[in-house]
Amino acid sequence: MGVFDASCGYEQVVFCHDKGSGLRAIIGIHDTSLGPALGGCRMWPYATEEEALEDVLRLSRGMTYKNAAMGLNLGGGKAVILADPREDKTEVLFRAFGRFVESLSGRYITAEDVGTTCDDMNLVRMETQHVRGLPEISGEPSPATAYGVYRGMAAAALAAFGSESLKGLTVALQGVGSVGLHLARHLHEEGASLVVTDIFPDKAERAVKAYGARAVAPGDICDVECDIFAPCALGAVINDRTVSRLKCRVVAGAANNQLAEERHGDLLAERGILYVPDFLINGGGVISVADEMHPSGYSRDRVMAQVSTIFHKVTRALQMAQAQGISNHRAAEVLAEERMRSVGRLGKIHLA
Numbered sequence: 001m002g003v004f005d006a007s008c009g010y011e012q013v014v015f016c017h018d019k020g021s022g023l024r025a026i027i028g029i030h031d032t033s034l035g036p037a038l039g040g041c042r043m044w045p046y047a048t049e050e051e052a053l054e055d056v057l058r059l060s061r062g063m064t065y066k067n068a069a070m071g072l073n074l075g076g077g078k079a080v081i082l083a084d085p086r087e088d089k090t091e092v093l094f095r096a097f098g099r100f101v102e103s104l105s106g107r108y109i110t111a112e113d114v115g116t117t118c119d120d121m122n123l124v125r126m127e128t129q130h131v132r133g134l135p136e137i138s139g140e141p142s143p144a145t146a147y148g149v150y151r152g153m154a155a156a157a158l159a160a161f162g163s164e165s166l167k168g169l170t171v172a173l174q175g176v177g178s179v180g181l182h183l184a185r186h187l188h189e190e191g192a193s194l195v196v197t198d199i200f201p202d203k204a205e206r207a208v209k210a211y212g213a214r215a216v217a218p219g220d221i222c223d224v225e226c227d228i229f230a231p232c233a234l235g236a237v238i239n240d241r242t243v244s245r246l247k248c249r250v251v252a253g254a255a256n257n258q259l260a261e262e263r264h265g266d267l268l269a270e271r272g273i274l275y276v277p278d279f280l281i282n283g284g285g286v287i288s289v290a291d292e293m294h295p296s297g298y299s300r301d302r303v304m305a306q307v308s309t310i311f312h313k314v315t316r317a318l319q320m321a322q323a324q325g326i327s328n329h330r331a332a333e334v335l336a337e338e339r340m341r342s343v344g345r346l347g348k349i350h351l352a
């Protein structure tokens with residue numbers, strides 16, 4: 001497959017190489033019809049360059065849909081740095097990355113992601129202004145993400161159980177990291193029962209101690225009898241091996257790209273399991289990061305008010321899916337595409 005085939009439909013793919021710092025990075029800009037492309041910078045020891053390219057393409061397209069679905073005036077982009085976050089982080093590496101971001105003159109705005117932190121973004125900021133998610137402004141996005149997942153879960157509960165209350169429901173959480181632990185708190189405060197797992201037992205133990213959760217082994221979480229299964233660890237967790245094992249009525253969680261393939265969403269539906277599209281329910285973090293660009297400065301209250309609308313966004317997508325006989329995932333995509341078309345075309349009105 002040629003490069004243009006692989007990046008078909010993407011506006012721009014930039015390969016960044018700096019011998020001195022050892023930087024090898026790829027920036028993917030999928031679509032800027034709504035505004036500059038915003039998406040985090042992932043640092044990961046990819047086995048091959050092809051794997052890194054595939055990841056940046058998949059992730060940047062996902063950001064186009066997530067940003068549109070959240071009602072933001074932002075396009076979709078993402079960056080990957082091919083390196084090990086535990087060993088390869090240096091000041092010059094992040095500054096070199098920042099210079100490549102700066103060279104795009106604002107077409108791409110970077111932020112933290114898996115393998116990078118708010119502090120790393122402070123290094124990037126030494127070379128470019130096109131960076132968000134800074135520690136002293138919006139800080140950690142995970143509380144906003146968790147709150148959005150919590151509100152999206154309530155919308156799913158309304159559709160599946162007839163009440164938005166999560167009290168008395170059992171939620172199985174896969175991954176109790178930054179988002180998972182905040183989500184566990186919201187659920188516990190509302191009176192839900194929790195079953196948790198994490199590949200690091202001490203992380204699961206935090207939820208056991210703080211929120212009375214029951215911990216199970218990572219390999220057992222898909223077999224837990226529960227009302228809601230919440231993937232908050234990795235992508236592709238709904239796959240051929242897991243889909244028949246789930247004993248829940250709803251899948252709603254923070255992880256990106258939960259469906260290994262789109263057909264797994266159909267398999268969930270055939271089993272009577274309601275799937276909440278990941279990019280719709282986990283957009284709270286990007287709302288928070290994007291608010292740094294608000295003309296009047298960052299406001300936590302405004303962010304949380306906007307994040308709480310995820311309840312209505314999920315409800316609308318689920319209703320549309322039912323009315324049109326399409327999958328929940330496709331309905332969420334259609335809503336995002338509608339915004340890209342309608343708001344995106346405003347840019348065609350010439351301003352003198």
Ligand code: NAD
Nearest residue numbers: 141142145175177178179198199218232233254255256285
């Ligand atoms: P995190 O790294 O803090 O937490 C993930 C947790 O999952 C870790 O504790 C890890 O040990 C655990 N884990 C990994 N593999 C596992 C497995 N096989 N079984 C059980 N546990 C496992 O990450 P996070 O920031 O909490 O993000 C969680 C997910 O949500 C990720 O997929 C991320 O891409 C997505 N997401 C996060 C945000 C955000 O604001 N942080 C926003 C949108 C989407």
